[in-house]
Amino acid sequence: MGTRARSAVVAGLRGLALAVVGFAGSVTLFVLTVLSLAFVLLGVGALTTPWILDLVRHWANWRRAVAAEWCGVRIPAAYRPFPADLPGGVLGQVTRCRLMLGDPATWRDLRWLPVDMTAGFATALLPAALVLYPVEGYALAAGLWRVFTDGTHIGWWYAFVPVSGQGTALLAALLATVFLGVALFVAPALLKAHFQLTRAVLVPADGELAERVRVLTDTRKDAVDTSAAELRRIERDLHDGAQARLVAMGMDLGTIEALIEKDPAKAKEMVARARRSSADALTELRDLVRGIHPPVLAERGLGDAVRALALRLPVSAEVGVETAGRADAPVESAAYFAVSEALANVVKHAGADRVWVDIRHEDGRLRIAVTDDGRGGAAVEAGGGLAGIERRLGTFDGVLAVSSPAGGPTMVTMEIPCVLS
Amino acid sequence: MRVVLAEDLFLLRDGLVRMLEAFDFEIAAAVESGPELTKALAELAPDVAVVDVRLPPSHTDEGLQCALAARRARPGLPVLVLSQHVEQLYARELLADGNGGVGYLLKDRVFDAEQFVDAVRRVAAGGTAMDPTVIQQLLARRGVEEPLGGLTPRELEVLELMAQGRSNAAIAGQLVVTERAIAKHTSNIFLKLGLPVSDDDNRRVLAVLRYLDSR
Numbered sequence: 004m005g006t007r008a009r010s011a012v013v014a015g016l017r018g019l020a021l022a023v024v025g026f027a028g029s030v031t032l033f034v035l036t037v038l039s040l041a042f043v044l045l046g047v048g049a050l051t052t053p054w055i056l057d058l059v060r061h062w063a064n065w066r067r068a069v070a071a072e073w074c075g076v077r078i079p080a081a082y083r084p085f086p087a088d089l090p091g092g093v094l095g096q097v098t099r100c101r102l103m104l105g106d107p108a109t110w111r112d113l114r115w116l117p118v119d120m121t122a123g124f125a126t127a128l129l130p131a132a133l134v135l136y137p138v139e140g141y142a143l144a145a146g147l148w149r150v151f152t153d154g155t156h157i158g159w160w161y162a163f164v165p166v167s168g169q170g171t172a173l174l175a176a177l178l179a180t181v182f183l184g185v186a187l188f189v190a191p192a193l194l195k196a197h198f199q200l201t202r203a204v205l206v207p208a209d210g211e212l213a214e215r216v217r218v219l220t221d222t223r224k225d226a227v228d229t230s231a232a233e234l235r236r237i238e239r240d241l242h243d244g245a246q247a248r249l250v251a252m253g254m255d256l257g258t259i260e261a262l263i264e265k266d267p268a269k270a271k272e273m274v275a276r277a278r279r280s281s282a283d284a285l286t287e288l289r290d291l292v293r294g295i296h297p298p299v300l301a302e303r304g305l306g307d308a309v310r311a312l313a314l315r316l317p318v319s320a321e322v323g324v325e326t327a328g329r330a331d332a333p334v335e336s337a338a339y340f341a342v343s344e345a346l347a348n349v350v351k352h353a354g355a356d357r358v359w360v361d362i363r364h365e366d367g368r369l370r371i372a373v374t375d376d377g378r379g380g381a382a383v384e385a386g387g388g389l390a391g392i393e394r395r396l397g398t399f400d401g402v403l404a405v406s407s408p409a410g411g412p413t414m415v416t417m418e419i420p421c422v423l424s
Numbered sequence: 425m426r427v428v429l430a431e432d433l434f435l436l437r438d439g440l441v442r443m444l445e446a447f448d449f450e451i452a453a454a455v456e457s458g459p460e461l462t463k464a465l466a467e468l469a470p471d472v473a474v475v476d477v478r479l480p481p482s483h484t485d486e487g488l489q490c491a492l493a494a495r496r497a498r499p500g501l502p503v504l505v506l507s508q509h510v511e512q513l514y515a516r517e518l519l520a521d522g523n524g525g526v527g528y529l530l531k532d533r534v535f536d537a538e539q540f541v542d543a544v545r546r547v548a549a550g551g552t553a554m555d556p557t558v559i560q561q562l563l564a565r566r567g568v569e570e571p572l573g574g575l576t577p578r579e580l581e582v583l584e585l586m587a588q589g590r591s592n593a594a595i596a597g598q599l600v601v602t603e604r605a606i607a608k609h610t611s612n613i614f615l616k617l618g619l620p621v622s623d624d625d626n627r628r629v630l631a632v633l634r635y636l637d638s639r
Contacts, residue, residue, distance in 0.1 A: 278535055281535070282532050282535060285532050286532075289508065289509050292508075292509070293509070298478075298507075298508065298509045298511075299511055299513065301484065302477070302478065302484040302485040303484070303485060307513060310513055311511045311512065311513040314511075314512040314513060314561070315512070315561060317564075
């Protein structure tokens with residue numbers, strides 16, 4: 004009984020808060036959005052709309068979070084990500100406006116605002132009323148009725164009970180008890196109904212899930228193609244390299260066997276050659292392993308692997324790492340090779356003296372920035388190194404952003420959503 | 425000379441034991457995991473430890489970590505680390521305490537038994553044995569930026585061998601010149617790099633590596 008009473012009271016208070024804050028917020032944002040959209044026709048709106056729609060998204064996201072936390076109602080957000088190469092300034096803002104208005108999630112948000120300030124307001128207020136209204140009934144019975152009447156006329160209505168004296172006030176208290184009883188059983192359910200209403204309006208339609216599936220299918224195809232190509236490369240390298248050397252070594256050993264008594268000097272020479280072959284085979288295998296999964300990465304994780312990589316660079320490099328724990332091996336590997344590719348680009352094209360690598364994990368994302376003081380002008384082009392990085396990260400829903408004005412500096416930023424363990 | 429050996433692959437462990445025994449080393453213990461290594465180093469107090477970087481149970485850099493921990497507990501404990509690959513990062517960690525008596529070699533180096541055993545002896549005596557790959561990386565990187573204070577190609581060669589931990593006599597042997605010529609080269613190198621001359625082999629290698637390191 005105690006927990007039921009507590010959860011009813013909590014639901015009531017939360018409902019009250021939601022009703023007040025929710026109404027105020029949704030009305031304000033709705034008005035602002037409508038005004039801003041109207042001004043799009045005049046041009047000015049294109050600049051303000053993304054800003055206001057951002058607020059709307061934050062507002063909706065806050066309600067999503069509250070729904071999950073208070074009632075366990077999960078409402079997935081499905082905003083389309085912005086492309087990484089969005090320009091800055093006025094042009095970028097207009098592009099953002101266009102992209103946001105083209106996103107069905109935006110229109111779901113805007114449809115939700117009026118629903119939230121009417122039906123949402125009512126469903127939030129109802130549990131609050133059920134919990135709080137009985138207080139008034141008890142207060143009347145406890146003597147508050149005297150404020151409204153001297154006992155001769157009806158001075159106050161408590162729901163449908165006309166309060167005109169102590170007797171009717173007690174009747175009000177009885178009704179309050181009934182309300183309270185109902186509140187105990189339905190207040191939490193009513194609050195949940197409020198969030199389910201929110202969910203019904205905000206939940207993505209099937210079409211978008213299909214879109215998401217399409218993106219995932221594309222990135223999976225990329226991943227499969229890339230790994231198949233990688234396997235072919237490994238097979239070829241083994242075949243032409245280490246394997247061939249081992250065969251040569253076997254032949255040398257056979258010749259040595261035949262020569263060892265006839266011509267010891269020649270045999271000795273061939274022993275030396277066989278030893279060189281085996282050393283070369285090892286070197287090739289080592290390089291191959293480094294290309295598949297670098298040993299330091301396996302042993303120490305991303306931070307030290309990038310540090311080790313930086314030590315081999317011909318330019319001066321600073322590496323900063325702020326991560327607690329390690330990401331999943333495939334994510335670590337993708338991040339490592341992405342950084343490796345970015346650094347190779349710096350060495351090949353940037354003409355830089357220094358490069359800074361910054362690795363951190365925050366808000367559930369691995370963020371890596373590679374900055375150099377080179378000549379700039381880097382761009383994501385089809386078939387180029389940066390496009391390769393983008394594809395590599397795409398498999399993990401990661402994104403790449405490149406800022407590289409002519410004359411430098413170049414900053415390549417990568418983000419991969421992941422958890423550390 | 426008593427050796428503690430840590431290597432998880434049976435064939436390699438067996439081969440190393442036989443090779444070291446052939447060169448009159450006494451194998452105090454041949455272990456196959458990190459915890460066993462830590463225990464053996466603490467209890468047997470060997471003259472030198474030969475350790476594989478990657479050991480069970482973690483199969484990461486457990487061997488290196490155990491060796492570094494043992495050296496913290498007993499500074500100067502001679503440790504020769506073997507690895508399937510060499511990284512400057514690990515070489516730096518080994519050299520960091522400045523106590524000497526460290527080595528870091530590719531496993532391939534055991535192909536040349538005499539050179540390998542020479543490296544073990546050098547480390548046991550408090551010197552260093554750095555893999556040529558590490559030194560070449562350091563020098564190559566340095567070379568791009570500045571010509572190492574104008575060293576001649578011959579001096580560069582000498583510096584490389586010196587940085588691996590070899591004595592003047594050994595360098596002279598390898599380059600087929602007299603020891604006096606090498607002594608002249610080394611004093612020139614120290615002069616050009618601005619390092620005070622010292623006859624302590626270990627200190628001079630550390631100084632070289634530090635110089636290469638400080639950028």
